[in-house]
Amino acid sequence: MIEIRNISKAFGKKQILNNINLRVEKGDLICLLGPSGAGKTTLIRLIIGAINGDEGEIYIRGNKMPNLEILKDIGFMPQNEALYNDISGLDNLRFFGGLMGLKGEGLHNSIKEILKLVNLEDDAAKIVDNYSGGMKKRLSLAIALLHDPDILILDEPTVGIDPVLRKSIWQEFNRLKENGKTIIVSTHVMDEVEKCEHAAIIYNGILIAYGAVKDLAARTQSGSIEELFFTANGGV
């Protein structure tokens, strides 16, 4: 479904990603886990074709990225929200929904459903400038989900979101996965990994481990994925 082949990327003299190979099957929910600066966002930007790799290729459904047709079927949530701050949350949803080809009753119903999911029903009419960080994050997630894409690529979607809502959002990711969506979620929070089926662990631009979360944890003495980082860091 999503195939990352031999991807390397440097910014200036700094090598950010080193020969990453990763295959994500349809209907998988995978976590890109890595400490801050590991290269997760860079890998995500490469997957959606926002930047080019120095080496390697990315294929989605057999199509080499970037590909405009495939992009339409991706719901992307950037780490730093790309929202219009001087209009309401509702108008942001209407605008982005329109860009994605939704209109009329379909758009209205999708917005209604999604506002419920991210718990923004009561705040939808407020100007986004007056939203808290968590509310902006939720609106950004709503925009990514609005057109019901087959593929979701979410860069740290739950940062700044309270634990109760975080739980319900993860339940929703699992429900979407059960409905056949393919989801890539980046995080640096260990406990979120356990909610994923597979995890790709990135450390200093290198994919140090990839597999089923249970298998990865079983590889370590403590049974915790965190230990993989300590091992990668020479046991420090």
Ligand SMILES: Nc1ncnc2c1ncn2[C@@H]1O[C@H](COP(=O)(O)OP(=O)(O)OP(=O)(O)O)[C@@H](O)[C@H]1O
């Ligand atoms: N456009 C750019 N130009 C130069 N350096 C960049 C650029 N984008 C990212 N970097 C550098 O690449 C490295 C990896 O950044 P990236 O944002 O991919 O990490 P990350 O794993 O997503 O981190 P975080 O969890 O903090 O978001 C960092 O050292 C960052 O400073």
